[in-house]
Amino acid sequence: MFKLISTEDYARAGILKTAHCKIETPFFMPVATKTAVKYLDPKDLEKIGIQAIISNAFVLSLRPGINVIKKADGIHKFMNFHNAIFTDSGGFQKIKDSFYVKSSDKGLHLRSPFDGKKYLLTPKEIMKIHNTLSSDAAMVLDEMPLHKQSRKQVELAVKRTHKWAQECIKYHKNKKQLLFGIAQGGLYPDLREKSAKFISSLQFDGFAFGGLAIGEPEKQTYKMINAQVKHFPKDKPRYLMGIGSPAQLINAIGAGADCFDSTFPTQNARHNTLFTSQGKLVIKNAKYKSDLKPVDKNCNCYICKNYTRAHIRHLMKMQEPNGLKYCTYHNIYFINNLMKQIRTAIKENSFNQFKKEFLKKI
Ligand SMILES: [Zn+2]
Numbered sequence: 001m002f003k004l005i006s007t008e009d010y011a012r013a014g015i016l017k018t019a020h021c022k023i024e025t026p027f028f029m030p031v032a033t034k035t036a037v038k039y040l041d042p043k044d045l046e047k048i049g050i051q052a053i054i055s056n057a058f059v060l061s062l063r064p065g066i067n068v069i070k071k072a073d074g075i076h077k078f079m080n081f082h083n084a085i086f087t088d089s090g091g092f093q094k095i096k097d098s099f100y101v102k103s104s105d106k107g108l109h110l111r112s113p114f115d116g117k118k119y120l121l122t123p124k125e126i127m128k129i130h131n132t133l134s135s136d137a138a139m140v141l142d143e144m145p146l147h148k149q150s151r152k153q154v155e156l157a158v159k160r161t162h163k164w165a166q167e168c169i170k171y172h173k174n175k176k177q178l179l180f181g182i183a184q185g186g187l188y189p190d191l192r193e194k195s196a197k198f199i200s201s202l203q204f205d206g207f208a209f210g211g212l213a214i215g216e217p218e219k220q221t222y223k224m225i226n227a228q229v230k231h232f233p234k235d236k237p238r239y240l241m242g243i244g245s246p247a248q249l250i251n252a253i254g255a256g257a258d259c260f261d262s263t264f265p266t267q268n269a270r271h272n273t274l275f276t277s278q279g280k281l282v283i284k285n286a287k288y289k290s291d292l293k294p295v296d297k298n299c300n301c302y303i304c305k306n307y308t309r310a311h312i313r314h315l316m317k318m319q320e321p322n323g324l325k326y327c328t329y330h331n332i333y334f335i336n337n338l339m340k341q342i343r344t345a346i347k348e349n350s351f352n353q354f355k356k357e358f359l360k361k362i
Helices: 042-048 056-069 076-077 090-097 123-133 150-172 190-202 218-229 246-252 264-271 302-306 311-318 321-347 351-361
Strands: 004-007 013-016 022-025 025-030 052-056 084-088 099-102 108-111 118-121 138-139 180-181 206-209 238-241 259-261 273-276 279-282
Touching: 004 321, 013 321, 022 025, 022 180, 025 052, 025 238, 025 321, 042 321, 052 056, 056 076, 056 123, 076 084, 076 218, 090 108, 118 123, 123 138, 123 150, 150 190, 180 190, 190 206, 190 218, 206 218, 218 246, 246 259, 246 321, 264 273, 264 321, 273 321, 302 321, 311 321, 321 351
Parallel strands: 025 259, 052 084, 084 138, 138 180, 180 206, 206 238, 238 259
Antiparallel strands: 004 013, 013 022, 099 108, 108 118, 273 279
């Protein structure tokens, strides 16, 4: 299911086989919570070479409802995307006041942001939703501690995360679907270590660092990754949830993570910030008004081959939807291409050199 091809220090290149795709790792997943990456068609994603996206099982169970997707014969056919689809559980929704009510030993008490209706999301319930969606990989239900919570509360969250992880395994019936465990622990290295050890003792297909990149200083993020990474099995993929800037991705791969998702590239695109091989470019700036160069001369994406900075700036200033589409397309292509370059570098044993040079330029 997961094959390591090459390693350089902690950085790894491999292949993750899922029901729909052989994913080359490390890889990045654009976020399609409601079965769409904002402003991009699934065809665009496939043309860019996106190997996997992530959607949200709980949100889909609210709208359009699980029976609609079941009738369509699963999430792939429902949205017409042919590569891998991961589905998150709803644990991350704890960070959002529009969703979160409270937690209990049974599960997460959530509210629908669409009509205010309350739900108790249990491990059994979320596994039923994941299994029916028929995604390639399902994430367990976890209790994500927030950084404002006390050590005692974080300990309780870790305890619940471990209990729910075991229950998710018990109720996981769709054997074509991979199941990923999530380790928590807040910002306490000893709890992080304890959680990584426990989750690693269970029969999961992949392992995730949960509850990071939610506002803590970046130094802390890597401290927590380092506390957990050595306890995750070497022969399974490691998923760092919520990371998506070029610099963060390259650093996290250097720390041993293989798999990522984040709204960072798409959100930045919608707010005029484009990634380039020379660093950030804010397309709305006046200096690009009559600049007929592409966004990034080193980028081979459809947008950089066909449109100018001046044109994209004009569209963004005029709030034309195509401007949002072009910016999103370029940022997603840029990140996907960065992952490709990183995979090549790891295989050629030149990742550390690539990392040093890349970080110097941006
Ligand atoms: Zn481009």
